[in-house]
Amino acid sequence: MAEVKFLNIVKQFEDENKGKVFAVKDASFTVKDKEFLVFVGPSGCGKTTSLRMVAGLERQTSGDIYIGDRLVNKVHPKDRDIAMVFQDYALYPHMTIRENLGFGLKNLKTPKAEIEAKIKEAASILSIENLLDRKPRELSGGQRQRIAVGRAIVRNPSVFLFDEPLSNLDAKLRVQMRVELSELHKRLEATIIYVTHDQVEAMTLGQRIVVMNAGEIQQIATPEELYEKPNNLFVAGFIGSPPMNFVKARLEGNQLHTASYTFTLPDDKVKMYKKYDGQEVIFGIRPEDILSTKLMPSVPDKNVYQVNLKVVEHLGAELLIYFDIGDDQLTGRVNADAKLKQLEPTELYFNLNKMQLFDPKTQERIY
Template sequence: MARVEFRQVRKQFIDRNKKPFTAVAGSDFVIEDQEFVVFVGPSGCGKTTSLRMIAGLEKQTSGDIIIGDRIVNDLHPKDRDIAMVFQDYALYPHMTIRENLSFGLRNLKKPKAYIDQKVSEASAILGLDHMLERKPRELSGGQRQRVAVGRAIVRDPQVFLFDEPLSNLDAKLRVQMRVELSELHKRLGATIVYVTHDQVEAMTLGERIVVMNQGVIQQIASPADLYANPKNMFVAGFIGSPAMNFIDAHVERDHLIVDGGSFRLPEDVAARLSPYSGKDIVLGIRPEDIYGEDFAPGVSTEHRLQARIQVVEHLGSENLMYFHVGNRLVTAKVHPETKGYNGLSKEFILDLRKGHYFDPGTQERITG
């Protein structure tokens, strides 16, 4: 296996009006040997373009791409020692699963005994032994995806590249395949670069996550660090489900004023926000840090906010309650025994100790 490095990698395309636009803007990062790194972001953010540049399917406009100890800028994809798994499986329908798994090795003219050994190893890892003589049309979506992964495994590449491989599966199968991919990484000790638009998938699989937006890397961190310490409002709003709430607020000395309430800030937060006294900020607070006043065990009830519930979603293990604070729609993820219905005026408790505070101009998190 090998590390992957981008050094000031930039990619520009020419649009239909013959104007250049930047898909990836000067990326710098290192993916360590045997690391599982996930690129995540909305459509058009540059994550798939980054993956395709690693594969050699797109040529970078400038910068260097390094795999292992080689600069691969001018290497053909087949010479980069990578294997790619696509969203649409890309299996040959007229071939058996055995033939699909061995196809790449046969093209490389590897000895038959070597091919049989690699196919046997991959099929055992992925539980495909009993279906090797079937055709792809006889398999479920999850089984086809396992075959696509197996075809990559037999290549024994330095780097595995996954381009939204679970997008075509239903919700239950996606969960199952996430578990299988995580276990596969542990078993193979592989370097894996994985692209998805699904932040839950990213948080589940990634040892580190690269969050992108409009071609720019916003933050690279572990799932826990992204969740607890988002660099800016984009990362804070993208990571977490339901998404973080943003509430317009004003700082007056040691008080935070929002539409519907004025709260004395915890001492450490007040100190951090002291340069913003007399100024507007944005309060970011996650839905799980907002409680109904009738069910908030172990939480300080000091920071109370009166609001009228617009919608309640009953999800069994929790309820989601939606209400407005000023012009912002706010979501509270509350205990299922919390009382509430559409139109009810209710007090909610905000745990400001877990709040995040952002500069409305730069959208960067205020860290002190």
């Protein structure tokens, strides 16, 4: 396996109406050897373009890409020692699974005995030994996805590249495949670069995550760091399901004034935000940090307010509740045992120990 380096990578496209458009803007980072790194972001953010540049399917406008110690700017895709798994499985329908797995090796004129040994090993890793003599049309979506992964495994590449490989699967199968991909990474000790638009998929798979928007890297961090210490409003709103709530507010001493409520800050937050005293800020709080007082052994004497619930969504063990603070709609996630009902007033506690504040001008998190 090998590390992958991006050094000042820029990718531009020509648009008839807009002129030069940046798909990737000055990206520099390193994918560590044996790391599972995930690119995530909305459509058009540059994540797939970044992956295709590693593969050599797109040529960067400027900057350098290294795989291991080798500069690969001018290296043909087939010579980069990478294997790619696409969103569509790209299996040959007229071939058996055995033939599909061995096709790439056969084109490389790999000895027949070696091809068979690698097919057997990949089939064992993915538990598909009983499928080798079938055709793709006889397989389910999950089985075909395993075959596509197996075709990459037999190559024994330095780097595996995954381009939204689970997008065509149903929700239950996607969860199963996420578990299998995590186990596969541990077993192969492989360097994996994975692209997805699904932040849940990114958080569950990635050892580190690259969050992109409009061609720019917003943050590179572990799932825990992204969730607890987002760099800016975009990351805070993109990571988390449901996303973080944002409310316009004004900071005055140990109080945070919104359109409807005045919150009292914990002492450590007062010190942290002292520089912004008297200024407008954006108050961020995650849904799970808004609690129903019905389930609390004792009700705090601060930051408890009565709200009117607009909508209550039942998710089994949890409820998603929706209510307004001024012009802002907030979401809370509470235990279903609270038995909250739509269009009824209820008392909620806002846990400001987990709050975040953002600068409304720069949109960056205030440290």
